[in-house]
Amino acid sequence: MNAYLLGFIVFISGATVMTLELVGSRVLSPFVGNSTVVWTSLIGIVLASLSVGYVWGGRIADRGIKPINLAHVFIGASVFVFLIAILPPYIASMFVGGGILGLTLILTIFLFTPATLLLGMVTPFALKLKIHNLGEVGRDAGGLYALSTIGSIVGTFLGGLVLVSFWGTNAIIVGCGVALLLLAVTIFLSERKRGVAVLLLVCALGASLFSTWASALAEENGLVADIDTRYSRFWIIDTPYRGEPARLLSNGVDIIQSGILLEKPYELMSAYTRSFDIAELFVPEPQKALLVGAGVFTQPKHFIRRNPGAVIDVVDIDSRLEDISRKYFGYIPDDRIKSIVLDGRVYLNEADKQYDIIYMDAFPSYFSIPAHLASRETVEMIEKNLAQNGVVVANIIGKVEGRGSEFVSSVYATYKEVFPNVHVYQVLDREKSEIQNVVLLAYRDGVEMEVGEEVEEVLAGVLSREFTPEPERGIVLTDNFSPVEKMLLLMQL
Numbered sequence: 067m068n069a070y071l072l073g074f075i076v077f078i079s080g081a082t083v084m085t086l087e088l089v090g091s092r093v094l095s096p097f098v099g100n101s102t103v104v105w106t107s108l109i110g111i112v113l114a115s116l117s118v119g120y121v122w123g124g125r126i127a128d129r130g131i132k133p134i135n136l137a138h139v140f141i142g143a144s145v146f147v148f149l150i151a152i153l154p155p156y157i158a159s160m161f162v163g164g165g166i167l168g169l170t171l172i173l174t175i176f177l178f179t180p181a182t183l184l185l186g187m188v189t190p191f192a193l194k195l196k197i198h199n200l201g202e203v204g205r206d207a208g209g210l211y212a213l214s215t216i217g218s219i220v221g222t223f224l225g226g227l228v229l230v231s232f233w234g235t236n237a238i239i240v241g242c243g244v245a246l247l248l249l250a251v252t253i254f255l256s257e258r259k260r261g262v263a264v265l266l267l268v269c270a271l272g273a274s275l276f277s278t279w280a281s282a283l284a285e286e287n288g289l290v291a292d293i294d295t296r297y298s299r300f301w302i303i304d305t306p307y308r309g310e311p312a313r314l315l316s317n318g319v320d321i322i323q324s325g326i327l328l329e330k331p332y333e334l335m336s337a338y339t340r341s342f343d344i345a346e347l348f349v350p351e352p353q354k355a356l357l358v359g360a361g362v363f364t365q366p367k368h369f370i371r372r373n374p375g376a377v378i379d380v381v382d383i384d385s386r387l388e389d390i391s392r393k394y395f396g397y398i399p400d401d402r403i404k405s406i407v408l409d410g411r412v413y414l415n416e417a418d419k420q421y422d423i424i425y426m427d428a429f430p431s432y433f434s435i436p437a438h439l440a441s442r443e444t445v446e447m448i449e450k451n452l453a454q455n456g457v458v459v460a461n462i463i464g465k466v467e468g469r470g471s472e473f474v475s476s477v478y479a480t481y482k483e484v485f486p487n488v489h490v491y492q493v494l495d496r497e498k499s500e501i502q503n504v505v506l507l508a509y510r511d512g513v514e515m516e517v518g519e520e521v522e523e524v525l526a527g528v529l530s531r532e533f534t535p536e537p538e539r540g541i542v543l544t545d546n547f548s549p550v551e552k553m554l555l556l557m558q559l
Contacts, residue, residue: 071256072192073213075136075249079188080217082242085225086147087112089242090178092235092299093150095317097158098170100298101435102551107170108178115179119186126187127194136191137253139184141266144246146181151239153177166558189214234294290394295386302394304328307335313395315362324361324395331396334368338461338493338503341528343372345423345459345507347515352376352422356451358410358439359427360387362395366403377402379421383409411438414447422453426460435463437548440477445484445508457509462490464557466498467536473553474504475540481508483542492531501557 090108091100098104126135154173161172189210196206229238251266290302290313300323301316307325312335314325325335334340342365346352353376357365360382369378385407391397399405406413410428426448428439438444448458460481464474474490481488485508493503505528543550 068256069196071252072196073210075252076189076192076210077213077217077220078245078249079140079185080214081221081224082217082245083112083116083182083185084218084221085229085238086150086178086181086242088222088225089230089235089238090174092230092294093154093177093239094170094173095299096301097154097173098166101166101554103166103555104170107167107174111171111174112178112182115182116186119183119188120190122183123187123190127190131191131194133195133253133257134259136188136195137250137257139187139191140246140250140253143181143184144243144250146184147239147243147246150177150181151236151243167555230294231296234292235299236292293386293390295384297384300390302390315390315395324364326362326364326395332367332371334364336503338505339365339368339427341491341493341505341525342425342427342459342461343522344491344505344525344528345425345457346372347525348457348507348509348513349422349455350516354419354421354453355379355423355425356381356419356421357425357427358382358413359425359429360384360391360405361427362391363388363397363403363405364395365425365427367397367400370400370402377404379404379406379419381406381408381410381413383407410436411444411447414444414451417451419451420453420456421451422456424448424452424456424458426458429461429463435473435550435554437543437550438545440480440550441543441545441548442480442483443545445481449484452510454510455513457507457513458485460506460508462504462506463501464504464553465501466492466504466533468499470499470501470557471536472539472541472556473550475535475537476543476553477506477540478535479537479540480543481506485509486511487513489532490535491528492533493528495527495531498533 087108090112091104094100094104094108154177157173157176158169161169193207193210196210197203225238229241233241247266247269254260254266288303288305290304291300293300293302298317303314303316305312305314307314307322307327310330311328312325313328315323317323322336327333327335352373355369355376355378357369357378357380360366360380363380366378366380370376380403382405388397388399388405392399410426426439429435452458460477462474462477465471466474478488478490487510488506488508491505491507492498493505496502541547
């Protein structure tokens, strides 16, 4: 078989493996989040599968192979790649309740092991087909493995910086499957098997149409859009929410990041966002506020309606959220709302402002929590940017007491390191052992609550559910040590 063709095949195979691994996090994130637990499982299982493929491929190659055998490997790998675009929701539904780690391992093994194991066999097969002179084995082996590695590097940058930004997750998966089928077609053509090559081309065409069909089917089930950004994968879904028509922004199954009530678009949908108004009991006439975590811009719209003379800065690392909010959630830009595309921690480090209220809403789910936004150093930056009589209000997700409450207790302990006054409240009247939204309020000495004769019903309920986290379960989180992944796992038990 032509040496240049073998090199090309090995290169594309290596690129495909890394593209699949990178997009794998997008495949898994709707079901298990995008935490270190997910990346650890994905990287570890892909490497293990490749290792098994290397061993099996070497043993099979030593028995004697032909180029057609390599084409068969690509056909098998492409079938398993196409299944990655179909099977995740079905597998996830079968193992609900297995916890983040258990479900991550199950999904990764079922979805990615078969294809990556077969692709691990490619280089040993190619090496066997290339070697004609035993005196050049070292050079041939080194050259093929170098091409495979270079392909992996190209796949890493292509997948992470280009494809994810312009293609949807399913389109990338299908594209990888089609690429593998085309490699098989190339081999069959080189072996003068034109009939089989034509048949595979027809299969590749059918697979390329699959993503269009899948999107149309999804829309029938309420999915308005499936959007990949550089930082996340979002589903926009039209579905009833507590009996009312709603449009939701979700980044995971049963996880609502934000949304609007379609018949009441100016009314805050979530109880925890309505409870953020508790800050105005301490600062009744705020002039300047900061929101870290944009959602679909419902919170800043609510803030300026309540305080028409005020301004609010909205910081989020994802530049696509404002466009998504405009296109799907009826957000109309306002001069009083300034959108800043930056990581929340970076902004707090660089800013030198005095906000009356700082809203921290950057913990989207209990599947994935950005540890760098929960550390003492972040809280110190919050304090630096808070006016003397200002308050910070934060949304936390976790259990209130017992095993699994470590995260809530630790965030409380961390804020207590910086602020003399810290209060935490259950948003809703739920069992304390359930995972739920908790609102934290922190401020300096000298700031007092100003409660008039009437307090809004939602806020009165929140104020009545104040609690003190269990100190023995919490630690002060720092940039150096912030084991939020362990706390997330305990939360699932």
